[in-house]
Amino acid sequence: MKDFSRELSFKTSRSSGAGGQNVNKVETAVTVLWKVGASDFFNDDEKALIQEKLKNRINAEGYLFLTVSESRTQLMNKNKAIEKIIDIVNKSLVIPQKRTVTKPSKAQKQKRLDTKKKLSDKKENRRFKF
Template identity: 75%
Template sequence: MKDFSKELIFKTSRSSGAGGQNVNKVETSVTVLWKVEDSQFFSERQKLLILEKLKNRINAEGFLYLTVSESRTQLMNKNAAVERITDIVNKAIIIPKKRIATKPSKTQKEKRLDTKKKISEKKENRKFRY
């Protein structure tokens, strides 16, 4: 997990929702911005991965942005925003392993056919005969 929190830019705004009188006068909502292309913590390949996987979160200027307004305090929202954006970016740079296609073994095929036969016999025995 890479910590690129030094490159983050924070903006605050008034949050909507619960907070009573605070909601109208205190800027508790935190928007965190990060310029992906200017990052020194990631390689060019990792930057391309981030740009590709998180393209719906990146605006026209190339900033990855995230807004958090869960808490009533700016500090808690700031911490939550940093945690979330690092988590999102670190998940984006992971390259999943390619799946190797396998065929079912002979015993698995036989077992499947055997259970099908047993179920078929069970249902056949339920039929009413004169």
């Protein structure tokens, strides 16, 4: 896991929801911005992978952004935003393992055919016979 929190920039805004008068006068919502292309922590291949997997979250200027307004304090929202953006980027760097194609074994094939035969016999016995 790479911690690139030094490259993040923050914006604050008024958040909605619970908080009473505090909501109307204190900017507690935090938007975290990160310029993917200008990062020194990742090489070009990793940047391309991040941009491909997170293309829906990256705007036209190349910024990955995330807004958090879960808590009533700006500091807690900032910490949550840092955690979330680092988690999102690290998950996007994971390359899924390719599935190796395998054939079913003879025992598995035989078991499937035996089960089909038993079910067929059970249904055959239910039929009305003259």
